[in-house]
Amino acid sequence: MKQVLLIDFGSTYTKVTAADLETREILGTAASYTTVETDINEGLEKALAKLFDKTGEIDFDARFACSSAAGGLKMISCGLVPELTAEAAKQASLGAGAKVMKVYSYQLTEGDREEIEALKPDIFLLTGGTDGGNKNNIIANAKMLAASKGDFPILLAGNRNAADECRRILEEAGKKVIVTENVMPRFNELNIGPAQSKIREIFLERIISAKGLSEASQLISGIMMPTPAAVLTAMELLSKGTESQSGWGDLIGVDVGGATTDVYSMSYGEPNGVNTVIKGLPEPYAKRTVEGDIGMRYSAQGIADAAGIPVIARLAGLSVEMTEKLLKQISEKTDTLPETEELAALDFALASQAVKIGMTRHAGTIEKVYTPIGETYLQEGKDLRNAEKVIITGGSLIHAERVKEIGANALYDVTQMQSLKPVKAEIIVDEKYILSAMGLLAQHAPDVALDIMKKELVTHGIAE
């Protein structure tokens, strides 16, 4: 294997990256519109033609692809207690690169069933109860799902002692059922790996063909995975390194898109201070959260709602009236480019707040409690104060002006001391947009992928 093609079928763009494994270099990158409605290969071929314009014809030894086209991998997850199995199920889905449309807890109602039918998930993840724990809830939910319309596969990852009965109920109703290990086998023990590998398998076997992506498969030698899973893989490699090369240690990744903002952290996030008691579910080392209401276009209003119009206006240096007017404009015309000075200023403000809100929701929190012997701290989620790198990726930010200033919004803020965000970090930008490609390459040549990332990611200096 010498020259490989890495393809990312995005919701809007099909991006191609050519890499040389011997020289450990990127030969070139190019993009064209994704054409999943007609024939996915059209967009791919156009992107390839653009690539070859730059590099000359390349005879690839292998081609690997990931995809978030046709809505991505849409999942619904369901558990028993919101902070426990329902949260574990949500984390399993997000970490597998899914778009989580809804999370249910306790017993599903008739109304929920109708909502599920309307949402038409690609996969339904059903959990609840520790092994040997609560059975009634998951069985009731299996019955409700058995009565639902829709041919989505159901991944069962709950109380193992209820699995046989749930499987029987669902299979008798003609549902496709896949059983795997419990996402929370014992109280507060997170076990999301097995569910995630099943999600990957279902994605490969069923979802790809159902979404018209399989026509591309004759061109592609390697596995496909959802794009966010590829990005997560790349960040994990970059953080942990390989046997022969060290990684960068704890790091954060932020991807502000048009509709959502994804935040990644690679860190155990254990408490830094003494006298700290940890609460809540243990955190996965490689964690992904997605803010569905925070994005540069479809969710621009969501940013304004969360941050407040006056904050956006002040950051943009625009009047409140102007800000409102432009917000309306970009939310309606979502392909608006920041072509005027005002629009560029608004984008700067929106991006800054998107990073800030996304990171605040992702990071853990600490709360001081006064006990009779003095102060003690309660930590929930990850302590990321010591993470030293923040990687900015995603089409809307990598070419933005003042990206360091935007990225600095991911950092610790004295007005929000309870939020455990990085205190001081290098802002690094994925300017060539190669992270998903490197996640794909990581499966086959991790050392090369790591080398390329270290070379190609561009530092914009340290912020604090």
Place this chain on the structure above:
Amino acid sequence: MENKKKLVIGVIGADVHAVGIQILDHAFSDAGFDVTNLGVMVSQEEYIAAATEIDADGIMVSSLYGHGELDCRGLREKCNEAGLEDILLYVGGNIVVGKQPFNEVEARFKKMGFNRVFGPGTPPEETIQCLKEDLGC
């Protein structure tokens, strides 16, 4: 995991006395119970969440620092609300401030909905005996 009776244990409120609960964890486990130990500084909601997922037979609340009476208030009602109407609730340790007549203390906690109340220095064997009686095992 075979048909062991399941207990959630922990020290309630802002209480950090960590030793007794460790001893109870070992004693109950050795006596054949499946124990989920939530450690110190446990809120009412945490007991209930854990008991719900593991389908617990009992919640064993420990309190040593004297604020037990405040911390335990409303736990039974919240259990009922969460669908844990049949769950066994025990409390023990130094559950009130100073030395008060135990029968009065016991009456107050029973009124709060605890099935059994244990005074300072109760040996674990006594509690295990009660659990076996109450849970029929």
